[in-house]
Amino acid sequence: MQQIARAVAMAFNTLPRTHRIMLGSLTVVTLAVSVWRPYVYHPVSNSPIVKTVELEKNQLRTLLPEASEPIDQAPPTPEEDVPKDEIDEDVPNETGTHDYVVSSGDTLSSVLNQYGIDMGVISQLVKVDNDLRNLRVGQQLSWTLTDDGQLQRLSWETSRRETRIYDRFGDGFKSSSEIQKGEWQNSVLAGTVNGSFVSSARQAGLSGGEISAVIKALQWQLDFRKLRKGDRFSVLMSREMLDGKSEQSHLAGVRLQSGGKDYYAIRAEDGKFYDRSGSGLARGFMRFPTVKQYRVSSNFNPRRVNPVTGRVAPHRGVDFAVPIGTPVLAVGDGEVIVAKRSGGAGNYIAVRHGRQYMTRYMHLKKLLVKPGQKVKRGDRIGLTGNTGRSTGPHLHYEIWINNQAVNPLTAKLPRMEGLTGKDRSDYLARVREVTPKLKLQ
Numbered sequence: 001m002q003q004i005a006r007a008v009a010m011a012f013n014t015l016p017r018t019h020r021i022m023l024g025s026l027t028v029v030t031l032a033v034s035v036w037r038p039y040v041y042h043p044v045s046n047s048p049i050v051k052t053v054e055l056e057k058n059q060l061r062t063l064l065p066e067a068s069e070p071i072d073q074a075p076p077t078p079e080e081d082v083p084k085d086e087i088d089e090d091v092p093n094e095t096g097t098h099d100y101v102v103s104s105g106d107t108l109s110s111v112l113n114q115y116g117i118d119m120g121v122i123s124q125l126v127k128v129d130n131d132l133r134n135l136r137v138g139q140q141l142s143w144t145l146t147d148d149g150q151l152q153r154l155s156w157e158t159s160r161r162e163t164r165i166y167d168r169f170g171d172g173f174k175s176s177s178e179i180q181k182g183e184w185q186n187s188v189l190a191g192t193v194n195g196s197f198v199s200s201a202r203q204a205g206l207s208g209g210e211i212s213a214v215i216k217a218l219q220w221q222l223d224f225r226k227l228r229k230g231d232r233f234s235v236l237m238s239r240e241m242l243d244g245k246s247e248q249s250h251l252a253g254v255r256l257q258s259g260g261k262d263y264y265a266i267r268a269e270d271g272k273f274y275d276r277s278g279s280g281l282a283r284g285f286m287r288f289p290t291v292k293q294y295r296v297s298s299n300f301n302p303r304r305v306n307p308v309t310g311r312v313a314p315h316r317g318v319d320f321a322v323p324i325g326t327p328v329l330a331v332g333d334g335e336v337i338v339a340k341r342s343g344g345a346g347n348y349i350a351v352r353h354g355r356q357y358m359t360r361y362m363h364l365k366k367l368l369v370k371p372g373q374k375v376k377r378g379d380r381i382g383l384t385g386n387t388g389r390s391t392g393p394h395l396h397y398e399i400w401i402n403n404q405a406v407n408p409l410t411a412k413l414p415r416m417e418g419l420t421g422k423d424r425s426d427y428l429a430r431v432r433e434v435t436p437k438l439k440l441q
């Protein structure tokens with residue numbers, strides 16, 4: 001009896017708190033049993049209760065995987081006439097299904113292996129779905145075993161929406177997936193600009209992703225940085241609700257009133273935004289900033305090495321061999337943000353188009369626009385020259401997308417878009433449905 005008590009005390013002190021509580025409860029039961037039924041400790045008796053004291057930490061988990069089950073119900077009570085080793089067999093299978101919430105440091109093999117599922121089975125699972133190598137904290141795993149202890153089915157809740165299921169199939173497993181569908185609901189969120197548009201929209205209840213969808217939808221029509229206090233907006237969001245939370249959302253339409261003028265963008269079936277007449281909001285870009293197409297004298301090359309210094313000196317644009325005095329055209333609608341003389345670039349112009357695009361035109365002989373000026377696609381903005389660091393007449397032309405220089409000859413550019421035929425009549429029906437919902441506050 002003393003030895004047992006010592007063993008209990010030692011094991012007790014080395015275990016984490018939750019296990020101490022479990023083991024403490026077991027010990028109480030053990031003591032109770034020893035008082036009531038001392039014959040349990042007969043040398044030939046293979047009492048399950050004595051065995052629990054010898055269990056390793058991992059084995060304890062095997063016995064008690066479900067925290068939902070109070071520990072003091074797990075061991076057999078003295079009154080019950082139970083088989084001697086029932087505690088080993090019965091408890092883990094009591095519910096038929098094991099549940100496990102992934103915590104930090106867990107891997108599929110570390111989780112399943114401690115429940116006695118062997119590595120061969122685990123590698124079969126990973127063979128079916130390699131993603132199983134990347135469990136994330138908080139995900140839930142559940143599995144059922146066959147009567148002879150083989151893994152029958154594993155399910156992995158990868159998110160609130162998706163559960164992947166692996167069923168035993170022949171020598172391996174086959175996987176399937178269940179996607180929980182939420183309910184789509186329309187919400188109108190309206191507000192007044194006070195401070196930045198982002199903070200005003202947030203106040204009206206839009207999420208970060210929803211706000212950028214709004215800004216993107218209207219980017220060709222207005223500059224959000226120029227909104228004024230008191231400008232009003234109304235947004236129709238279609239949100240998929242699951243468990244009371246918005247799982248994903250689509251912008252269905254937006255109306256923004258600035259300086260007494262209304263701007264609309266309404267989503268069509270194709271996922272793109274058009275104005276109320278079904279015309280595309282982006283007018284599209286021209287590929288070349290000149291009427292004629294000229295020879296390329298130097299290509300876009302982000303890793304170009306300067307032949308003199310040997311250093312990497314990226315060539316962020318493309319050079320066209322253009323005679324001096326050739327008109328330079330804005331490739332798309334936009335606003336001039338720079339038009340000045342500067343060192344290496346000579347006379348140069350930068351135009352911002354919407355939120356994501358910027359174009360730059362360098363070594364010009366003459367500037368025909370001023371900063372802040374609005375330009376349309378095809379407008380003359382300058383004349384080519386040989387100013388700045390330039391070894392001969394040419395036009396250096398750059399396109400930047402999301403603050404990154406891209407190859408102007410291959411970049412994916414906004415195209416002129418519009419709806420025709422049935423697409424357009426469907427869209428106009430949608431406009432009639434959505435527009436009245438976009439009420440301003």
Ligand SMILES: [Zn+2]
Pocket residue numbers: 298315317318319395396397
């Ligand atoms: Zn160049």
